[in-house]
Every structure is written in C-alpha cells, then in structure tokens.
Amino acid sequence: MSLALPTPTAAMKSPNKVVEFCQQQPLGAVSFVIIFAMMFAGIFCELVAPYDPLAIDFASLLVAPSWEHWCGTDAFGRDICSRLIYGSRTALVIGFTSSFIGSTLGAMLGVASAYFGGRIDNWIQRVMDILLAFPLIVLALVVVAALRKFVIGGVDMNLIIAIAIPIIPRVARVVRAAALGVRVMPYVDAARAAGYSDSRIIFRHMAPNVVAPYLIMLTAFIAQAILAEASLSFLGLGVVEPTAAWGLMLSGNAADFYREAPWMILFPGAAISLAVFAFNLFGDVLRDYLDPRFKV
C-alpha cells in the first residue's frame, strides 16, 4: 500500500536551468530580459542607436512613428528612439551609482548602529527618522537645490548625491534590523571574546551576514532612483538639455505638443514604467532566491 504524494522533482530536474527558471519565475524571466535589453542599449548606445540623439533635423519635425523613425521625432526633429537608447545610459548610470552609494552608506550605518547600540544607535536612528520624514523625491529636490552643480565625466554628481541621500535611511533601517539579529549570534560574542577590533567584527563577522537584505534593497532602489532621476529631470532640476534623459523627454515642449504628437510622451513614459517594473521584479526574485525561508 502506498501513499501517492505528488513529486515536485519531475519539474525540478528538467535538463535546462534557463527553462526551469522561466517555468518557476515567469515574471522574473521577463524582468531579466528587460534589464538585459536596457543594459545592452545603455552600454552600446553608439552602435545601437540609429541616429545621433542630439542631431537637430528641421526637415522632420514631429514626425509620427514610421520605418525611418521607429518612435517618431520631437519638436526639434531629434529621433526619439535614439534619445531613448541614450536615455537608458543616463538612467542606468544615475540609477546604479546613486542606489549603490545610498545603499552602501545606509548598510554601513545600519550595521554600525546595531553593533554599537545604546547612545550611538539612538543618535543614528533619530537622524534617520528625520530623513525618513521626507518623501524620497522631496528630499532629493531639497538636496539638489542646495548643492552646487558639478559634473564628472559627463555625469551630474550632485544629482547622484541628491538621489543617494534619501536612500540611506531606508536601507539603514532594514539592514539595522537584520544586523540586530546577527549581533546576538554566539559567533559575534566569540569574536568579541577574542578581543577583535570593532571594525573587524563589523566588516568581517557582521556585514557578510547581512549581504542578502543589502542586495535586495540595492536592486529595489535602482528602480526608485531611476524614477527619482526622471522626476527631477522632468521638474528641470536633474539632467539638463540637450542630454538625453527619459524624464527630460516628458517635460519642455513635449507638454505643449502632446495632443498633436502623443508619441513624444508615450515612449519615454513607457520606458520609465518598464524599467521601474523590471527592477522591482528583479528585487523580488532576488529576495526569493537569497531568503531561505522562501525556498521550498
């Protein structure tokens, strides 16, 4: 007599890991495709883009999407498709760097806060509370307005800093919570009993054990950072003309011509949505992958 229980291993043992992944995480696969396409376009702009994104062509103003111009042209006759491709470079550079800087600083503060506890923890957390009181975009606006503009290698550093700062408290909170759990582990006590320095315990013993929440926050905030960059550019405080940036493409004369030329806002809007969607999904998939509690 046997009790027949379904065996999930039939699906798990499929020969191709890619196929297997697509079956288990269909949305994750979609997000990978979008992110890969974005990165490819962003890195190889010069090769992929059909036109110069800055080239003004008065012969073809506000041309509707066609075989020559897949996404149409804007009020200066610039090819929107090419500008989108170059825009993905802007979005990725600013998204990645600001999220990386913000998350890393946040994680370091979070771990230190959890390790030292007491008064230091209290002070760090109260400052984080104040920063958290502002919505991400509002805080970024304040910072970008307060900072002097400086550009390194064609990238607005003040924009990156402005977006990174509001990310810090959000990551610090989550990482601190994880680090508090690690803080009471006997192996941290053992390290303290061995008389290791604080920095050694923080970096060697605690930090590697909070990498999972850090990576998850990092990817999730890439989406937020891209959105923030687009919003700031739209408001005129971010990337400035004539650089190609998605948020910028929605502002300016796009607002005046959207009735006659809806493609001017349709495509950049779709690009922003897709990118945010893909990075958010990617963060979810990463969490499932890194968190053993989600594993069957």
Add this chain to the structure above:
Amino acid sequence: MTLVESYQQPGHKAQPAQSDSVLLDVDNLHVHFETSRGMVRAVEGLSFNVKRGEIVAIVGESGSGKSVSALSIMRLLPKMTSRIPQGRITFDGRNLLDLSDEEMREIRGQHISMIFQEPMTSLNPILTIGLQITEPLQIHLGMTPEQARERAIELLGLVGIPDPARRLEQYPHQFSGGMRQRVMIAIGLACNPKLIIADEPTTALDVTIQAQILELMKDLSRRLNIALIVITHNLGVVARYADRVIVMYAARLVEEGIAENVFHKPRHPYSMGLLRSVPRLDRPRGAKLETIEGLPPNLAVPMPGCRFAPRCPFKIAICEQEPGLLQTDLGGLSRCHRHAEIAAGKLAWTGIGGGGEIPVAKETTPLLSVRDLVKHFEVRGGLRGDSGTVRAVQDVSFDIYPGETLGLVGESGCGKTTVGRLILKLEQPTSGEVRFAGTDIATASAGEMKTLRRKIQVIFQDPYSSLNPRMTVGEIIGEPLHVYKLVPGRKEQHARVEELLQQVGLRPEMAARYPHQLSGGQRQRVGIARALAMEPSFIVCDEAVSALDVSIQGQIINLLEDLQRRLGLAYLFIAHDLAVVRHISMRVVVMYFGRVMEVADRDTLYAEPLHPYTKVLLDAAPVPDPTIEKGREPRLIKGELPSHLAPPSGCVFNTRCPLASEECRQAVPLLREIKPGHFAACIKV
C-alpha cells in the same frame, strides 16, 4: 460527571476487556524525502505496535527517524517533499494512509493528539488559553460554548493549573514554560484521545519542571487509559515513563523490548553503547566516559549491510550483510547478527581505558577569582509598564585554580550564563570584581584587556550559531592567529590550523569546508579549536555539550578532559545537566535565582548535598534506570521559578523550599562554610 468517568461512558470505546488489544500498528513503514542532495531515506521498514493504555518510548539520536515516524502517523509530513512509498499505519482498524484529508482531520482532533517540544511556540500568542482549549471541543465534540468552558476548567484542573477559571482568560505570555506545557497537555486531552504522541515533551524544560510534567503525563495516561508514544533522546525520561522501548538508529529500528530489559540487558551494540556513554548520577563516576566513536551514516547514500557496523566494536564478516529483526532470548527484537552472543555475555563493551583522574597541582593562588559579583538589568516597561530591575546575578563569589574544572549548575534564569558573560567581559558588572591572574577584568584598560582576552576563551552551546556561516573552518580557526600575529606567516598559519584541527580530532582537509557542511559534533570541535588557537589558560564552556546527541556529547567531554590534561587548562563548565557536571567538574557551584546556594567538592556535593535546593535538584534529575525510576517517591519540588521582577523576600528559594519557615522570609541567608570546603546558603543546615 468527572473526566475520568466520562472515559468509561459507552460513547468512549476504551473498554477494560480490550485494554490489551493493539491500538496502533505500524507495519513496514518507509518514508523518503526529496532534498537538494538527493533522496533521503528517513525511515526504513519500521514496524511496531502500541496497545491501549501502553506507554511506548522511541529513543534515538537526531536524524534517526524518530520524529519523522511520529509525523507520518499524524500525516503531518510536508506534502511537497516527502513520500511514503511503502507501509501501513493501522489505527483502531483503519489504515491512516488511506484516509482522505477530511477523515484524517477528524482522527487528529479526536483520537490522536500530539504534544510538541517547544511550549513557547506551540500556543498562539494572540488568543486566550480558554479559546485555544475550547476550540477543539466545540469543533469536534459539538459542545456549546458554556459546556466547552466548563470542560476547559476541568481540564486545566486535571493538569494541575491552579485557579483555572481565571487563567482561562489569560494569554500564553502570562504562563511560564512549564505551565504552557501543561496547557498543551490539556489541549491534547480535550477530546478524550486514545493516543497521545509526545515529541520531546520535556526537553525544553528545566529539571524540576520536567519532573513535574513527567509525573503528570504518566499519571494521566494510567488514569485515563490513554496510550502514549514518547519520542526522546533522554534516556532518563524513557526510564521514568516507558513500558516498552524502541531504539532507532539511522532510519531503522534496531532494538525493541520491555523497558527493564532494554536498559539492563540490551541486545544490540548500539543500545549498549548508548547506555554506557551517558554520564550517570546513579553510578560511581568513571574516570573516562565510554563513547561510540564515529558519526551516524549519511542517509542520502545507500548503505549495504548493518548500519551500525562502522561504529560497532563487535563487527565481523557477517555484518556486511543486512541483519533482519531477530527475536532475542528476552522476547524482544534486535537487528544484530550477534544478539545471541551478546545475550550469552560473550561480547562485552570494552572501555577505551586511559585517562584517570586529572591531577591538579594544589596551587594556593587562584587563576580566576570572582568576588561579590552583581549584575542588574534595567527593564524598561513598554505599554504594559512592567518596568523594574532584574537582579540576574547577586553577590556571587568563587575561585578557580589553574588546571581545575569548576562546574556551575542551575536551572534556566538562575544567572549562570550571565556569570560566564561577565567573566568574558561581554557584559559589564554592576558591582563586584572578576580577578584573572591578579588583574580586575571589570576595570581593566583596553591594553590590559587585549592580553587578557587571549588567556580567557569561550565555547558556546549551540554549534550551529557559534560559527560564522560565511567563513570557512580554516578562516575561523586561523583568524586569531592572524589578528594576534601568533604565527609569522601564511604558511605557518596553515600548518598551525591543521595542527589545531588534529588536536580536536578533525581531519586537516576540513579547513576548506564551511560550517553548514559539518555535523553538530564536528562544529563543536571547530569551536574548541578556535578557542585553543589563542593558547588560553582558561575556557568558559557555556552549556558546551547540551545541544549534542548522547554519543557525540561523550566524545566532546572526553576531548575537553584530554585537552585539560595535555594543556593544563582551567574550565568554568556551565550546564544544567547534573550528571554531565558531575562527570567533568572537580568542584561544583549550585546557583538559583541569581545567587549561589551551595559550593562543594564534586563528590561531597553529590553524596551529601546540604542545601534543600541541591537536594531537590538531584532528586528531580531522571536517571536511565527503569527500576530506580519506577520505584521513586513522588518528587519534593513544587511550584515554579518566581518572577524576576518580584523576587521573594529573604531566601530566594523560600517559595519552593520544603523546609521553608517564617525566618526564611526575613533575611537573605549568607553563604557559610559548614564543613571544610563545603559552603551552603541556608539557615536550616
């Protein structure tokens, strides 16, 4: 109508005439798990039965398949990953494996109930106790809320909870661990089950509470004629309860028999070894623990022949062939080719010999001297406002001499772990001093501390969480060498790590592995190697063996003693297990509720305890001998540990002490020397 009477009503099928009939029959049960490492055969060909009203114990080490068997009877195995390819579980005439989920729920609620190990997490924290007891009564027996409430009060009274009507309105956090386990038992009893399966029911409880719960379960089973399957690794618990014992090893039943026979005349080498490797309170202390060497086999790898053969001292050629379950001379079963020779007394478990008493040079200056140590924790009340001071450690004083082992025993919450943490300077004492080789640790400067740290090391209880999961074994052991520059270069560091690994009985290749790739015992050895890397003279062992299986525990204790002999280490051995402490310690400190109750040489303390608490503690500890256990008087100890926020006045033990009188509530008794070298804090001695 009382509860006992209700069991004799026609509705309940337990008739006295049937009492000898088989209630549960497990026949050739196989359980497989699909894991990432391949298929694990967790249970193979298990057959046993339980008669009505009988108490059967299933004993085995972790991974032997004992809990999995219980879960498969309840059909509670995870559906996604487990499979029962073969077998039959007949309960009261029905094969449980054929029932629909709906029918199975009925069985689970009404006929079989289960009690789990962890009383802290098996109750829902946001529902009142009353709700959790009355729920099954209303669902399964169709009682009205009033009837259910009445019955719940009766049940709580039955399991010995005072003032049941009021306690029904309370939430789980308002109950202590022992009380929660009583509530779990009450819930288990709620629907008059015929069978209760208890999975390690007392493992999470303190010795004195454990004794009360064991008493209760045994009494209830006898009075209400409920069959009981007790799953445990604690042989003392088995001896107290069981009519019959089933010993499991590596997914198979290896021996079955009447409790007295299995304990006094085991017929399988594994049972023999298991019984010999436990330190025992009821026998003279042996010089060295006998252990079963080696590790249990990996169940993911198919293995021909006898499962125990690689660790068995009686292995011969025939052991290459799989032994069947053979009838022994005593009417039990044994899965050993040579059981008849064992019965004839031809095969005796030879001791590993060596060892002997560890000579301690009588030194006059203590290595570590603790004086009037006090640690208070401030508890800031949340919304409920129960703020106050927890006096975790109060006026604790003792000395440890070089090369000596001092045992520190007590129940959970007695402050023993805090004392260890204060010595390690993981906590700052409120007052008092901890002098190590003349320097007060509490006030030492950072520079002084740096040199002291190397001399004082620690081994923790949980071998799973005491090693950083992101570092390899080699990195873990090599780190102190590198930080303190104990070896000149990288090459020497590797050599030293290998040497340390060998010193603790691990192979040098282990250096490349990560902690999760090791077994519990191996991890604990890595923890010991890490401590030794510093070349300490003193090690705090905080429950260093209590999370390990019996056969592994013996190996680690022997390792600690060996190292002490070779390296002249001093240990502070913190533990709750009295038998283990007796085995390893030279002197023993007994703590209760933050205070020292008694200090004496090991042999004096165990032979002639003076303090009533020590007596109670020794009396409560179960010993692995059914004859002694079954002939015991009911235990002395009553009640529970008092609240740390409202400590009793006078002697802290007066609320539970059998000798307590009015004077005991007046003043805190001082620790006084009653006989030379024998101190007790009690006015009655």
